[in-house]
Amino acid sequence: MSGLTLTPLQGVPKIRAGDDIAQITLDAAASSHVSLQSGDILVYAQKIISKAEGRLVALSTVTPSAEAIRLASVTEKDPRVIELVLSESKAVLRARPGVIIVEHNLGFVLANAGIDRSNVDGMDHALLLPLDPEASSRRIRADIAAKTSCDIGVMIIDSIGRAWRNGTVGTLIGSSGVPTLLDLRGKPDLFGRNLETTEVGWGDEMASAASLVMGQAAEGWPVVHVRGGPALRGEGAIHDLLRPKSKDLFR
Amino acid sequence: MSGLTLTPLQGVPKIRAGDDIAQITLDAAASSHVSLQSGDILVYAQKIISKAEGRLVALSTVTPSAEAIRLASVTEKDPRVIELVLSESKAVLRARPGVIIVEHNLGFVLANAGIDRSNVDGMDHALLLPLDPEASSRRIRADIAAKTSCDIGVMIIDSIGRAWRNGTVGTLIGSSGVPTLLDLRGKPDLFGRNLETTEVGWGDEMASAASLVMGQAAEGWPVVHVRGGPALRGEGAIHDLLRPKSKDLFR
Numbered sequence: 001m002s003g004l005t006l007t008p009l010q011g012v013p014k015i016r017a018g019d020d021i022a023q024i025t026l027d028a029a030a031s032s033h034v035s036l037q038s039g040d041i042l043v044y045a046q047k048i049i050s051k052a053e054g055r056l057v058a059l060s061t062v063t064p065s066a067e068a069i070r071l072a073s074v075t076e077k078d079p080r081v082i083e084l085v086l087s088e089s090k091a092v093l094r095a096r097p098g099v100i101i102v103e104h105n106l107g108f109v110l111a112n113a114g115i116d117r118s119n120v121d122g123m124d125h126a127l128l129l130p131l132d133p134e135a136s137s138r139r140i141r142a143d144i145a146a147k148t149s150c151d152i153g154v155m156i157i158d159s160i161g162r163a164w165r166n167g168t169v170g171t172l173i174g175s176s177g178v179p180t181l182l183d184l185r186g187k188p189d190l191f192g193r194n195l196e197t198t199e200v201g202w203g204d205e206m207a208s209a210a211s212l213v214m215g216q217a218a219e220g221w222p223v224v225h226v227r228g229g230p231a232l233r234g235e236g237a238i239h240d241l242l243r244p245k246s247k248d249l250f251r
Numbered sequence: 252m253s254g255l256t257l258t259p260l261q262g263v264p265k266i267r268a269g270d271d272i273a274q275i276t277l278d279a280a281a282s283s284h285v286s287l288q289s290g291d292i293l294v295y296a297q298k299i300i301s302k303a304e305g306r307l308v309a310l311s312t313v314t315p316s317a318e319a320i321r322l323a324s325v326t327e328k329d330p331r332v333i334e335l336v337l338s339e340s341k342a343v344l345r346a347r348p349g350v351i352i353v354e355h356n357l358g359f360v361l362a363n364a365g366i367d368r369s370n371v372d373g374m375d376h377a378l379l380l381p382l383d384p385e386a387s388s389r390r391i392r393a394d395i396a397a398k399t400s401c402d403i404g405v406m407i408i409d410s411i412g413r414a415w416r417n418g419t420v421g422t423l424i425g426s427s428g429v430p431t432l433l434d435l436r437g438k439p440d441l442f443g444r445n446l447e448t449t450e451v452g453w454g455d456e457m458a459s460a461a462s463l464v465m466g467q468a469a470e471g472w473p474v475v476h477v478r479g480g481p482a483l484r485g486e487g488a489i490h491d492l493l494r495p496k497s498k499d500l501f502r
Binding site for chain 2: 003004005006007008094096099101108109159162163164165166167168169170171181182199200201202204205206208209211212213229240241242243248249250251
């Protein structure tokens with residue numbers, strides 16, 4: 001087992017709708033003296049993928065429904081943001097002053113449907129999650145393969161809160177070419193018994209590792225290069241990391 | 252911002268009660284050609300700390316209470332293990348066939364009170380969490396400082412399940428000399444606004460990163476060396492990562 005190295009790529013510019021993420025990645029890798037190899041993984045902050053895919057919505061264009069106005073009053077949030085939260089979600093799990101936790105259309109349980117506020121040219125905007133982060137990951141992987149002949153694993157992550165513990169952690173929302181859930185059933189532990197804990201959230205562990213390197217504030221590095229023994233490759237699906245509502249004791 | 256490198260130490264032996272974890276770490280670092288420096292972090296799998304501290308209980312010595320027998324029937328588990336789970340816990344949050352989720356005496360919400368089953372000399376045993384993982388971390392940090400004059404951050408982690416998502420992830424249970432929760436309030440985002448997400452579960456992100464490198468099954472590496480830009484140092488407390496019950500919408 002060799003070690004694991006996570007390197008933030010330097011020189012990623014501010015991303016705008018239509019930007020070519022694969023080309024921007026290759027330019028940033030070159031600036032960072034990182035030579036991509038098949039087997040490496042690239043981890044992307046959700047924000048830049050959403051921006052490249054035009055998921056920025058001007059709040060002035062949003063008309064809140066009656067339900068959004070009611071929930072905005074409960075949560076003390078902007079009714080236009082709540083309207084977007086509802087349109088992005090299957091269900092509202094909790095609404096309290098300052099907090100709205102939903103099941104996103106993509107299956108994630110998270111606050112505000114993953115929507116970030118931002119200011120563009122002096123106007124309030126909301127940035128939604130990518131429409132299909134698995135498809136985004138496949139596309140970036142294919143684009144990089146076409147430009148470099150390297151098969152790179154691609155992961156898209158967001159900072160998401162948890163039940164029971166404070167603070168957000170980097171969490172996988174889509175990927176291509178990496179494992180998501182590792183199934184260790186039948187593997188022996190040190191004593192030769194079968195492991196009691198049989199499933200590992202590998203994709204979320206790697207998302208958290210990359211998040212450490214991205215930084216959170218203005219000085220952020222939204223693309224992280226990963227190389228090393230435990231940078232496993234595989235063909236996992238985000239679906240495998242999402243516990244079905246019927247098996248979830250905490251929603 | 253430099254990269255982050257996580258290296259599993261080679262040659263950590265099977266740990267027994269009374270073993271000197273600091274000395275074992277230094278021997279393993281030497282075998283692994285890792286030269287410890289102040290500012291580095293060492294991440295330990297809970298199991299080896301528990302074993303060194305004698306937290307292995309022979310199930311033959313445990314007499315289950317009436318309540319343990321009742322819950323064992325609900326959960327289809329060994330009544331003696333349930334007895335230990337109850338003695339390690341403040342409250343049972345959920346009990347279903349195959350599942351018991353508790354609030355541990357140390358404040359963690361987790362399955363089976365973090366107890367692992369193991370077989371020692373042909374007898375069934377249960378391995379409990381360390382009595383005070385923060386104190387264990389301080390002790391290991393001080394022992395290593397005494398032997399090397401290096402101030403190393405120490406983290407103890409366990410593989411813990413989550414609400415809403417499948418799979419366990421490496422999660423902090425105690426530390427010394429590292430941040431736990433990063434408070435980013437007041438820091439501007441890329442647009443100059445204050446960040447909406449203001450707290451990052453840094454200690455849990457690093458725990459997950461180290462878990463990737465430890466491996467889960469028989470070939471595990473229970474001590475991981477961490478070095479690099481984002482390997483921050485600080486004096487966080489595990490308490491800061493634990494959401495108080497009164498502020499938790501999901502228990």
